[in-house]
């Protein structure tokens with residue numbers, strides 16, 4: 454079967470299987486009749502001209518629209534194509550084609566709050582997220598991160614100091630709202646609130662809607678301490694500078710990249726904790742083991758390094774290069 458498949462990088466991934474051609478998470482409108490969108494992070498969305506059919510989950514279509522990406526001709530299913538939970542963010546899906554080829558999109562194996570473990574179907578060809586595809590990326594158990602965060606918040610609150618929890622406005626910020634809203638009071642940044650509301654539409658229960666913090670007016674923060682769920686911001690940004698100067702706020706950044714020794718300093722956070730919506734290196738290997746593919750294509754992040762590692766382990770592995778998106782959590786706004 455593998456001789457019938459062609460995988461091409463450049464504009465997301467263009468996949469030909471037999472007579473089907475499918476654009477996987479293209480960066481721009483594709484010529485393919487069918488486009489698959491795995492999830493609603495900006496680096497997996499494209500501006501559509503309206504041509505062709507979009508295959509995606511209803512959650513992703515909704516979240517994309519909330520983020521300014523509208524699609525016509527959206528379908529949630531198609532013959533021979535199965536959308537499987539990829540465990541990354543709300544609505545994220547992998548695509549299983551004819552029970553033979555599996556594209557993971559961005560993928561996570563460990564359950565986190567309201568997110569499930571990504572599904573790992575047996576397949577002949579695996580096109581996989583390799584964001585953290587080098588051995589140095591080893592993530593701690595979620596429970597350890599929760600405990601560490603609560604300790605930092607507890608110590609800060611004892612001193613009357615507020616705490617800012619920072620992560621992507623879509624995905625990470627909802628996990629942070631869900632996991633830490635037992636502290637009082639909780640405020641959420643306006644960009645996070647929009648995405649929290651979109652999650653509530655799909656039944657994710659945050660307990661209640663927390664008050665919205667807007668950067669133009671921080672007067673409601675007057676009474677300290679408080680917890681703010683915020684998009685990732687550099688410590689030198691106007692927003693964090695003001696929160697530090699006026700309230701003595703402590704910042705915690707949540708990211709898989711925090712494994713890098715220079716990460717915390719690079720974004721000028723007080724703390725950086727490892728909470729990721731991707732697999733760590735050992736989980737990537739577990740994904741390969743579960744899917745038992747004959748051929749592997751790696752994409753995103755450390756695609757070349759991970760493919761090289763897999764080849765050394767005896768796998769038939771090729772990185773997809775050329776115009777692929779390098780995922781960086783240093784970039785805001787995903």
Ligand SMILES: [Zn+2]
Nearest residue numbers: 492494541559
């Ligand atoms: Zn993503």
